[in-house]
Amino acid sequence: MTQVFIMHFVCSETDKPFKVRFERENDSALFTIAKAKRTGKSSPGERFNKTGDTQSSFAVNEDELNFSGFFCPWCNHSGSQKKPSIFIECGRCKKNICGGNSGRIRFRCRSSCGHRGFMSGSFTSYMGSLRQDPESKHLAAPQEKLPHSGKGGTDLIIRD
Numbered sequence: 658m659t660q661v662f663i664m665h666f667v668c669s670e671t672d673k674p675f676k677v678r679f680e681r682e683n684d685s686a687l688f689t690i691a692k693a694k695r696t697g698k699s700s701p702g703e704r705f706n707k708t709g710d711t712q713s714s715f716a717v718n719e720d721e722l723n724f725s726g727f728f729c730p731w732c733n734h735s736g737s738q739k740k741p742s743i744f745i746e747c748g749r750c751k752k753n754i755c756g757g758n759s760g761r762i763r764f765r766c767r768s769s770c771g772h773r774g775f776m777s778g779s780f781t782s783y784m785g786s787l788r789q790d791p792e793s794k795h796l797a798a799p800q801e802k803l804p805h806s807g808k809g810g811t812d813l814i815i816r817d
């Protein structure tokens with residue numbers, strides 16, 4: 658069953674939230690990015706419990722996540738020579754902030770936080786929410802051909 662790990666971020670340039678969905682097929686595989694998605698309203702209050710997401714309470718070791726393909730869906734930041742950090746955890750608001758406003762050593766948070774500083778340390782684990790996804794296409798059982806097992810009713814009969 659596919660494991661889905663969701664991490665939450667805020668864009669430093671637009672001050673808007675997004676989430677990144679990682680997936681892996683089993684415990685020994687790396688989580689890789691399945692998609693990055695804007696999460697709309699600028700309220701950082703997380704409210705996707707209806708889809709089974711819980712609060713960001715699950716930690717994944719730093720070496721279990723593959724961030725290749727990461728980008729900020731608001732400002733398109735994906736890391737560059739001048740801005741090598743794809744995201745930074747802000748020491749003040751504790752959010753994962755896209756690196757679009759930061760340089761090699763200086764960090765600048767979104768405007769509603771306003772924190773500035775120098776980068777220090779590195780992640781040893783990442784917080785997010787984990788769930789199993791029984792409906793993932795990856796592991797879905799191969800679809801049988803339509804069962805024409807004599808139940809009738811759905812077949813069209815063309816008559817001359």
Ligand SMILES: [Zn+2]
Nearest residue numbers: 668729732755
């Ligand atoms: Zn951004």
Ligand SMILES: [Zn+2]
Nearest residue numbers: 747750766770
């Ligand atoms: Zn901040």
